[in-house]
Ligand SMILES: Cc1ncc(C[n+]2csc(CCOP(=O)(O)OP(=O)(O)O)c2C)c(N)n1
């Protein structure tokens with residue numbers, strides 16, 4: 199790094215961006231504004247970064263979130279002052295709750311302009327409250343403050359974003375004018391003299407060594423002997439971070455030979471999972487006969503939260519003991535208040551460490567009952583998919599999961615898309631990476647997150663999304679032109695909030711349609727045209743398959759709109775689950 203910055207604001211901006219790059223961060227999401235110009239110009243001048251621009255800070259922040267979901271590395275989000283910062287709130291909350299790393303760097307006005315009625319000025323200090331892992335106020339650039347202050351601050355921020363529990367961090371940077379890189383003809387060689395070795399190298403100023411997160415051998419030994427003695431054990435797998443974790447879990451449960459219920463975000467639900475995986479557990483648990491006859495004596499829960507409400511209800515009724523939960527963070531994840539042993543460990547490390555202590559389990563009657571039932575559901579769903587019915591929401595989830603290619607990703611919006619994929623996705627498609635925003639299950643920022651997920655994966659991504667969720671984030675269609683890989687958006691337009699038809703509020707017609715069903719009578723063709731995104735509106739199963747394959751082959755982002763009806767969708771779910779249940783009860 200050289201010392202010939204045009205002014206001190208620029209120099210501090212460059213030091214900050216350079217140190218971020220040295221910690222390994224390469225992806226920067228920018229929205230425009232004057233107060234963050236020293237940062238923006240430093241990003242623009244840096245040879246080793248990739249940047250993306252979005253006019254909406256809310257979408258930019260969700261894009262950063264999606265990128266980190268794919269890469270497990272934080273992206274940097276740079277915004278100007280005022281409501282620009284406030285617009286990042288929903289993504290920061292989601293990142294915080296779901297422990298996704300993110301680095302926010304915001305421009306701010308100097309102290310003498312705070313609380314004076316100065317333009318675009320809000321109180322940005324500690325703005326995100328408990329939702330950031332760490333925050334720092336950088337004062338206005340001043341040669342009385344050593345440049346090391348910036349470097350050690352950045353290093354701490356990156357460390358706190360990435361160490362467990364991962365999450366967002368915030369660096370608020372105050373600047374006096376000039377904000378543009380106008381030259382003051384100053385030479386900063388003396389100011390930077392203490393940074394001689396840093397400037398000639400490429401390493402961060404402060405290196406952090408992460409603590410080891412493995413559980414100790416003695417408790418593992420005891421845990422293994424507990425597990426070895428269990429007769430009817432069940433493994434449930436919530437969201438896992440990557441395929442390495444999924445593979446470690448697969449290896450361990452194969453030895454344990456307990457029925458294993460994989461959430462759609464576990465990486466174990468799709469791709470023809472091997473025994474003892476039970477891909478259709480959610481549909482099976484709709485059968486009260488099955489749940490009454492099959493009650494676990496112990497549960498080993500690996501990874502994050504579960505999408506399946508039926509699984510949660512089942513565990514609540516069974517109250518298995520012991521209930522062992524293994525996750526790589528210290529937070530409570532126990533809405534049933536049933537956990538009897540909580541292990542904080544990285545999942546792969548835990549599985550690999552436990553494996554040698556486990557006795558190889560045998561194919562028990564308990565496991566074969568689960569396997570038989572899951573096979574039965576496979577048949578029922580296969581028959582349903584072959585029927586010549588209309589293009590329903592469960593069918594779309596089933597078809598998409600069958601057509602995805604092994605090197606692609608799937609992003610699932612909250613509400614029915616994620617639930618339908620969890621319940622009905624075909625298990626025999628490709629083992630693609632699946633993600634969703636389930637930290638707080640918002641229907642906001644979904645498209646922006648999916649674009650970031652695709653950009654991080656460097657692979658095409660299919661997004662299954664409801665109409666309200668897409669309307670909510672429609673201006674993120676703009677991001678499709680800036681990313682390097684296509685996103686196929688499959689929007690299930692049921693003209694409102696389809697999920698509410700499944701809730702007790704549906705029995706209250708005086709308020710239901712207007713405030714919950716919320717029909718809008720909008721379609722997406724015009725939006726696709728406005729943002730220059732390819733568009734298709736197939737009406738039949740065959741036409742959908744053709745549109746989807748065509749979009750895949752074109753390599754272009756495409757919006758495929760499916761028209762469904764909320765009432766028909768509800769009736770079909772009931773009928774399909776009734777068929778699954780009655781077929782299960784017959785065996
Ligand atoms: C930001 C946000 N606002 C409101 C909600 C409450 N909510 C949950 S599902 C839903 C309806 C979603 O409709 P749509 O995206 O069309 O999906 P569908 O229910 O039809 O599958 C709403 C409003 C939410 N989860 N997040």
Ligand SMILES: [Mg+2]
Pocket residue numbers: 664665666690691692693694695696
């Ligand atoms: Mg809808």
